[in-house]
Every structure is written in structure tokens, then in C-alpha cells.
Amino acid sequence: MALDDQLCFAIYAASRSVTAAYRPLLTELDLTYPQYLVMLLLWEHETRSVKEVGAALHLDYGTVTPLLKRLQQRGLLTRRRRTDDERGVDVVLTDEGRALHERARDVPVGMAEAFGLPAEQRAALRDQLHALVRHMDAYAA
Numbered sequence: 001m002a003l004d005d006q007l008c009f010a011i012y013a014a015s016r017s018v019t020a021a022y023r024p025l026l027t028e029l030d031l032t033y034p035q036y037l038v039m040l041l042l043w044e045h046e047t048r049s050v051k052e053v054g055a056a057l058h059l060d061y062g063t064v065t066p067l068l069k070r071l072q073q074r075g076l077l078t079r080r081r082r083t084d085d086e087r088g089v090d091v092v093l094t095d096e097g098r099a100l101h102e103r104a105r106d107v108p109v110g111m112a113e114a115f116g117l118p119a120e121q122r123a124a125l126r127d128q129l130h131a132l133v134r135h136m137d138a139y140a141a
Contacts, residue, residue, distance in 0.1 A: 011132075021114040025107045029100060030074070034059075034067055036107070042077060042093040043101045050079070050089045058133070076100060 003009055019033050026036050037057050041048060048056070054064040068091055071077050076097035082088035115122055 018111075018114075021111065022107075025110045029104055029107075035071055036104075038067060038071060038091075039076065039097065039100065039104070042091065042097060043104075046093045048091050049082070050091060053091055071097075 022033050022036070026033060029036070031039065034057070038053060041053060041056050050061070050064060050068065053059075053068070054061055057064070059067075068077065068079060072079055074096075075094055077094055078092050079089050080092065082090055112119070112122065117125070
């Protein structure tokens with residue numbers, strides 16, 4: 001029952017450390033880590049539904065909505081009702097959001113250095129963590 005022997009604590013501590021390492025890189029972009037994750041998703045796919053954003057980031061609607069509102073207030077994205085289903089809302093990257101992508105290109109480079117692991121080890125760790133998330137999601141369902 002020792003704290004340092006708990007896998008969950010190691011994951012929690014690692015998550016906090018990684019988020020802290022991102023902070024100075026994202027401060028230059030005036031983004032929080034969750035906002036950066038939304039922007040990563042939109043830089044990959046310029047339009048996503050609010051539901052898809054929440055699912056991709058493992059966040060509920062009540063958490064995603066204020067996050068998207070703040071990014072919209074900054075002019076990085078817009079939200080618009082879907083034409084095929086008025087209940088649905090799409091999130092669309094703006095020109096300003098696209099321009100921010102250029103400024104953010106060095107973030108992954110800085111984080112690769114912060115991790116201090118070779119690319120192969122980072123990829124293997126990422127794959128293990130994705131597998132862990134899938135397993136835990138299935139367990140919790």
C-alpha cells in the first residue's frame with residue numbers, strides 16, 4: 001500500500017509533470033493545455049462536431065462547451081449549428097486558428113526534448129498508454 005508502489009499515482013504524477021512542462025511552451029501561444037488539445041484536433045481536422053471533440057479528448061459536454069467558448073472568443077474557432085441536424089453543433093477552425101498552427105510547430109520539438117526519451121521509446125510509451133486507456137474505458141463501462 002505504499003504510495004510510490006501505486007501505478008495510478010505514477011500515472012497521475014507523470015500527467016501533472018507533462019502538463020507543467022507544456023506550460024511555458026503554451027504560454028507563448030496564450031493557450032492552456034486543454035485548449036491546445038482542441039487546437040491539435042482542429043489542425044488535423046478543420047471541422048468537428050462538439051460531440052466528436054468531447055469524445056476525442058475524453059471530456060464531457062459540460063467541460064467541452066466552456067473550453068470551446070473561450071477559444072471562440074479568441075477568434076480561433078467558430079461554432080455553428082449543423083444544417084442537417086439543428087441539435088448538433090460543428091466546431092470550425094478560423095483563419096486565425098490556422099495561423100496559430102504555424103506558431104505552435106515548435107511545441108512538439110520542445111516536448112520531445114523535455115521527455116528525454118528516444119523517439120522509439122516515446123512511441124512505445126504512447127502506444128502503451130493508449131492501450132491502457134482503452135482497457136480502463138472498457139473496464140469502467
